[in-house]
Amino acid sequence: MRFWIDDQQLEAQTSSTILEAALSAGIKIPTLCHHPALESYGSCRLCTVEIEKNGKKRFVTACNYPIEDGLVVRTATPAVLDIRRMIAELLLSRCPKEKQIQDLAREYGVIEPRFKLEEEKCILCGLCCRVCGEMVGVFAINFQNRGTDRSVGAPYGELSEDCIACGACSLVCPTSAISAQRNIFPLTAEDIIGIEEEHLSGERDVDLGVYSELFAARTEIQGQDGGVVTSLLARCLDKGVIDAAVVVYQRENNGGRAAAVDDIEGVIKAKGTKYVRVSALAPLIDALRGGKRRVAVVGTPCQIRVIRKLEQLDYFKDEFPDAEIFLVGLFCFESFDYRRLRDHAKGLLGIDIEDADKIQIAKGRYIATLDGMEHSCSVRELENDIREGCRFCGDLVSRLADISIGSVGSAEGYSSVIVRSEKGKKLLDWLSFCREKAVREDIVKLARMKRRNADRNLERIRKGVECSQSTKSP
């Protein structure tokens, strides 16, 4: 294809958009709602250009208009600049305090907008919704309502049960709108440092987070590995250290269901790792609304992050001022989409994982034990069953929990325990257990691997932000 952009004759073998073609020719077109790694959306109209085809001229958005043979594109005619100026003025009327919008308006000579609109932070570019759905695969945030009532948020304005606090939405948001959200939980690097300083105590370890103790433990109760989580909760309930615990039960056809329990039987029934992601938020809030005041939550790193972010937003302080929440974090490399996993594993293992007495992941193998017999396959064979969001989580060891527990780093029949806070110590005080040395290097090796994978995936999002911003000037 042969085409012209701003009088430069260009050629392309494959189909691309005007924006892509202009970028590769070094011609800048400003964008706001475009992200190179996402489907074009065409909502902000800032990339408007003029095209000429068969002698007819019209305006199109460069981010989603395909290059055609013979197309003539003009990116900065007076009419195009007028359109962009009007867009900048409208955006400034809506978001007068947002730095990126102020800068944009200034570039187009808009100082004081003529229109008066209700002040907002969000420009409705939809980048957060698209990155959450298209890239992370979680769909925790989306558009709501229509017309002038259009906004972005978690469904029905409720606290999101799907958000994994990966922070991808905050990487792409061009304004401060995402950080003003209260129903989803984008956790930034600064948030993490703030949480560590406020809640955790001990040495800061680059790979394992802040902690004061790391050891391997074995208890009397036969649970997963050393039975530490089950024993810890049972003892703390028995001694009145906690009033309730949020745990996950095996549930037919669905893999897991989180629920708050206040008796030892309930805790024991929930023993064993489920390797599925379920939200612990609803049962926690129900327990607090039901009058429980000291509640332990057992959760994967993403569940722990969500609760920490809510603490940081003062949600619990405002709603339940006298509540005390203990966070018992699990080691988690990845979780699975249960239905996909169940169907797939049946073929690979020859048994229905729903019938298994115990499921564990060890040394790269997924192992289901049934009637004393182990049935296993490589975790890599289950790669397509991993939940999409897990690829964006770089936390193996629940770095923000009060106490973290997992099998990596300890011998068979033991659990590795990482104590991170005074609350973590308080829970542990009541536990009787055999103590051994944990192998820190084994945990670090896996923690680094998970972090590297997540960093690589988040980098794709970050790079997109840089590309998008580098096309800002008209």
Ligand code: FES
């Ligand atoms: Fe093209 Fe927004 S419409 S960047």
